[in-house]
Amino acid sequence: MEGNYYPLLKWILLAPLAGFAVNGLLGKKFLGEKAGGIVGALAIFVAFIFAALSFSDLLNLPVENRLLRDTLYSWISAGTFSVDAAFRFDPLSAVMALVVTGVSFLIHVYSIGYMHGDAGYNRYFAYLNLFVFFMLALVLADNPLVMFVGWEGVGLCSYLLIGFWYEDPEKAAAGKKAFITNRVGDAGFLLGLMLLSALLAFNGVFAMDFESLEKNAPLLTSITVLGVGAPTLICLLLFFGATGKSAQFPLYVWLPDAMAGPTPVSALIHAATMVTAGVYMLARLHFLYELAPKALEVVMLTGCFTAFFAAVIALLQKDIKKVLAYSTVSQLGYMFMAAGAGAFSASVFHLATHAFFKALLFLGAGSVIHGMSGEQDMFKMGGLKKEMPFTFLLIGAGWLAIAGVPGLSGFYSKDLILEKVFEHGGTFVWGAGVLTAAMTAFYTTRLFVLTFLREKRGHGHAHESPLTMTLPMAVLGVLALAGGFLLKDRLFVFLEPMAEHGAGHDPLAARLMLISVVAGLSGIAAAFLLTLPKTAAALKRAMPRIHDLVYHKFYVDEIYGFLIIKPLRLVSDKVLFQLVDAGLIDGVIVNGSANASYTAGKALAKVQNGRLDIYALIFAIGVALMLYWAI
Amino acid sequence: MSAYSLAAVSFVLFSLAAAGFLTCGSLVRMLMFLELMLNAANIALVALGPETVSQAYAVMLFAIAAAEAGIGLALIITLASAFRTLEAENIRELKG
Amino acid sequence: MILAASVYLFGGLAALATLLMIFQRDPVKAAMLMLAALLSTAGLYLALSAQLLAALQIILYAGAIMTLFIVALSATPAAWRDKPSRGSFTKVLGLAAAAVILTELLKVSAALKAIMISPEFSETGTLDLALTLFGRFAFQFELLSLLILAAIVAAVALTSKRRAA
Numbered sequence: 001m002e003g004n005y006y007p008l009l010k011w012i013l014l015a016p017l018a019g020f021a022v023n024g025l026l027g028k029k030f031l032g033e034k035a036g037g038i039v040g041a042l043a044i045f046v047a048f049i050f051a052a053l054s055f056s057d058l059l060n061l062p063v064e065n066r067l068l069r070d071t072l073y074s075w076i077s078a079g080t081f082s083v084d085a086a087f088r089f090d091p092l093s094a095v096m097a098l099v100v101t102g103v104s105f106l107i108h109v110y111s112i113g114y115m116h117g118d119a120g121y122n123r124y125f126a127y128l129n130l131f132v133f134f135m136l137a138l139v140l141a142d143n144p145l146v147m148f149v150g151w152e153g154v155g156l157c158s159y160l161l162i163g164f165w166y167e168d169p170e171k172a173a174a175g176k177k178a179f180i181t182n183r184v185g186d187a188g189f190l191l192g193l194m195l196l197s198a199l200l201a202f203n204g205v206f207a208m209d210f211e212s213l214e215k216n217a218p219l220l221t222s223i224t225v226l227g228v229g230a231p232t233l234i235c236l237l238l239f240f241g242a243t244g245k246s247a248q249f250p251l252y253v254w255l256p257d258a259m260a261g262p263t264p265v266s267a268l269i270h271a272a273t274m275v276t277a278g279v280y281m282l283a284r285l286h287f288l289y290e291l292a293p294k295a296l297e298v299v300m301l302t303g304c305f306t307a308f309f310a311a312v313i314a315l316l317q318k319d320i321k322k323v324l325a326y327s328t329v330s331q332l333g334y335m336f337m338a339a340g341a342g343a344f345s346a347s348v349f350h351l352a353t354h355a356f357f358k359a360l361l362f363l364g365a366g367s368v369i370h371g372m373s374g375e376q377d378m379f380k381m382g383g384l385k386k387e388m389p390f391t392f393l394l395i396g397a398g399w400l401a402i403a404g405v406p407g408l409s410g411f412y413s414k415d416l417i418l419e420k421v422f423e424h425g426g427t428f429v430w431g432a433g434v435l436t437a438a439m440t441a442f443y444t445t446r447l448f449v450l451t452f453l454r455e456k457r458g459h460g461h462a463h464e465s466p467l468t469m470t471l472p473m474a475v476l477g478v479l480a481l482a483g484g485f486l487l488k489d490r491l492f493v494f495l496e497p498m499a500e501h502g503a504g505h506d507p508l509a510a511r512l513m514l515i516s517v518v519a520g521l522s523g524i525a526a527a528f529l530l531t532l533p534k535t536a537a538a539l540k541r542a543m544p545r546i547h548d549l550v551y552h553k554f555y556v557d558e559i560y561g562f563l564i565i566k567p568l569r570l571v572s573d574k575v576l577f578q579l580v581d582a583g584l585i586d587g588v589i590v591n592g593s594a595n596a597s598y599t600a601g602k603a604l605a606k607v608q609n610g611r612l613d614i615y616a617l618i619f620a621i622g623v624a625l626m627l628y629w630a631i
Numbered sequence: 632m633s634a635y636s637l638a639a640v641s642f643v644l645f646s647l648a649a650a651g652f653l654t655c656g657s658l659v660r661m662l663m664f665l666e667l668m669l670n671a672a673n674i675a676l677v678a679l680g681p682e683t684v685s686q687a688y689a690v691m692l693f694a695i696a697a698a699e700a701g702i703g704l705a706l707i708i709t710l711a712s713a714f715r716t717l718e719a720e721n722i723r724e725l726k727g
Numbered sequence: 728m729i730l731a732a733s734v735y736l737f738g739g740l741a742a743l744a745t746l747l748m749i750f751q752r753d754p755v756k757a758a759m760l761m762l763a764a765l766l767s768t769a770g771l772y773l774a775l776s777a778q779l780l781a782a783l784q785i786i787l788y789a790g791a792i793m794t795l796f797i798v799a800l801s802a803t804p805a806a807w808r809d810k811p812s813r814g815s816f817t818k819v820l821g822l823a824a825a826a827v828i829l830t831e832l833l834k835v836s837a838a839l840k841a842i843m844i845s846p847e848f849s850e851t852g853t854l855d856l857a858l859t860l861f862g863r864f865a866f867q868f869e870l871l872s873l874l875i876l877a878a879i880v881a882a883v884a885l886t887s888k889r890r891a892a
Contacts, residue, residue: 617824640742649824659800690860708885709885
């Protein structure tokens with residue numbers, strides 16, 4: 001196996017795991033609040049340092065051979081099939097690891113201030129560390145199975161953290177919804193994985209690490225399963241898992257509900273890291289997806305549809321976190337659009353910039369909520385510019401970044417995606433993307449305007465957040481503003497081995513860029529105009545039905561409830577519970593076997609009737625039978 | 632004559648005694664048939680073995696049969712006086 | 728020739744007696760039939776040139792054991808000898824079992840057809856028997872006396888308890 005042995009890799013993972021153990025086992029009793037928070041943040045900081053060290057070592061290697069490996073132990077060894085718990089560190093993993101550990105560290109510091117006074121403080125940090133551990137396992141995995149362990153693990157931690165305040169049944173239900181929806185996707189993922197390994201094993205390939213998968217993937221092109229080409233089917237199944245994890249249509253419904261968790265959790269998990277796992281998976285398995293152009297088309301169209309759909313819903317939400325949630329879904333759609341167009345490094349670029357500005361926006365929203373003592377309805381905010389100046393500036397930075405103002409990070413990444421989509425997907429998809437960009441600018445501006453500008457609609461005084469919260473936001477602000485410009489070309493050169501589309505630009509690039517910038521700016525302007533109370537009311541009166549439909553998120557949850565959940569409940573109750581569980585298992589098997597033994601016992605007891613002559617008779621019959629059979 | 636015929640005689644006696652043992656009702660009768668079964672076995676022993684040795688065994692079996700009959704009758708009398716009946720059918724204390 | 732005839736004669740007598748015993752109701756009459764069977768066996772022994780055995784059979788079986796049975800029969804009050812009708816099913820089962828046993832035993836001993844036995848009258852037969860009994864099997868023979876002692880003790884112990892109570 002190529003790749004240099006680099007023992008530091010496992011410590012990137014083990015530091016957060018240690019943090020989890022310390023805070024989980026000892027936190028409440030021995031550490032208390034202050035030390036618990038410091039331990040949690042420190043664990044991630046250590047992981048970040050290690051990741052940075054690995055990164056610098058990676059840079060010292062020659063370009064063709066940029067790969068570091070480490071193996072923890074031999075995990076599965078069953079005959080010819082053997083899988084190690086192994087990690088790899090190549091340019092793609094490096095980018096992901098740095099983003100994950102860096103943003104996580106900032107959010108941990110933020111949480112020290114945000115979760116102050118909460119009863120489950122140590123439990124929170126323990127879960128957060130555990131999450132980072134699993135996420136790092138996901139991005140550093142050397143084979144799809146370890147990646148799946150991380151995949152499942154982040155789903156679990158997401159459930160634990162969304163339902164963090166579990167005494168509230170609504171919040172607990174949100175956690176459950178997230179986990180179950182993820183699970184549905186994971187079923188598809190597992191099927192794809194099984195199909196992949198089975199087909200490869202059929203052709204005599206038994207190793208499952210990414211290197212050998214990349215080498216042997218072309219073997220699959222000749223096989224068809226159920227009439228569909230094998231690579232296409234596998235990629236579609238894996239993508240189904242990604243729709244669950246990365247909140248694309250049809251499995252995106254858990255993300256808006258996940259806002260029930262603490263805001264830093266939303267920032268970390270549902271903006272920067274977990275939801276990007278699907279994009280990472282696509283980038284990691286790009287060699288497989290390139291063999292299945294039909295699957296890539298499905299990916300692109302799904303991403304496009306989701307981006308548009310979610311942006312529409314975000315236009316009318318009134319909860320500040322819900323706007324950001326739908327915005328995340330929409331931006332993830334952008335990333336999948338890029339991946340579907342074959343521009344995997346562009347999707348990773350947008351992943352990074354999105355992590356910066358979305359985390360910033362979420363943290364800012366958390367700061368506002370903290371300052372307003374728990375109020376989340378934007379229509380009850382307003383005029384916070386004076387009361388929370390720092391937050392105002394930082395959210396402003398995030399707002400400009402996401403809206404695609406030229407020069408900021410969002411502009412570069414979104415623009416690149418739109419350009420690549422135009423090259424590969426044609427005008428229709430590009431047009432939808434541009435329209436979505438306009439809507440993105442609109443709803444983010446609406447958020448900004450309603451929260452900070454205009455006159456104050458809320459009551460009481462909002463206090464600015466402490467330094468532990470504003471400092472991480474400031475760092476993210478700097479990254480959101482400057483990150484795009486700094487990373488722009490360096491990222492692509494770095495990711496070069498796995499990116500086909502380099503820095504070559506379409507001749508129409510300049511014109512496309514102009515159109516998207518105009519769209520963004522017009523969105524901003526429209527927002528300023530249309531959110532004036534009178535205008536908004538007039539629009540609402542003019543299109544009441546559409547307003548209702550959009551506000552209620554197109555009733556998707558209700559449709560799911562009717563089509564899927566209700567029949568499932570019915571089947572579970574009538575068939576599985578009454579028929580199978582109570583009837584078959586309890587009645588026939590458990591009680592039935594007991595009854596059968598009892599009856600048999602009673603029948604056999606008749607033999608012992610105390611009569612000597614009957615005993616002698618049975619004896620003789622026994623002898624006769626024995627003789628008969630033996631002779 | 633062939634050993635088979637002698638063996639056959641012994642077997643026939645044995646089966647007849649067995650049939651009687653299994654179909655009679657009274658305890659004493661059962662013991663009588665038991666003695667006849669033993670007797671039939673004795674015949675087989677005498678007829679089929681090497682001469683002297685089998686006869687010696689037969690003598691010993693006489694003694695054993697006598698002892699057995701004695702004890703058996705004692706048992707039956709005790710049992711019968713305890714249950715006031717000689718029929719095996721009526722003694723069902725061990726039922727169940 | 729004579730051997731065969733006498734064997735079949737005595738054997739047949741014994742079988743007949745046993746058969747009649749099965750259908751006999753009266754216990755005393757059954758005991759008489761048993762006596763007949765035992766005496767026929769003695770005759771059989773004679774036919775096989777086992778004279779001592781014949782004598783011993785008459786003395787022990789027909790004499791002692793039979794007497795014991797008759798005494799026991801008369802010692803039990805008639806009231807105890809009620810005769811409920813037995814289920815015919817069990818009777819048939821018993822007969823069937825016995826028949827099966829007989830068939831199988833006969834099948835097993837089919838190999839014996841080849842062996843011929845012709846016991847000769849020998850003058851020193853009894854002497855040989857005595858020599859074997861008190862020579863080679865002396866230990867077992869003496870052990871038998873112990874056995875009989877035990878039987879006596881057991882019988883007395885069993886039946887004396889009644890008297891004590």
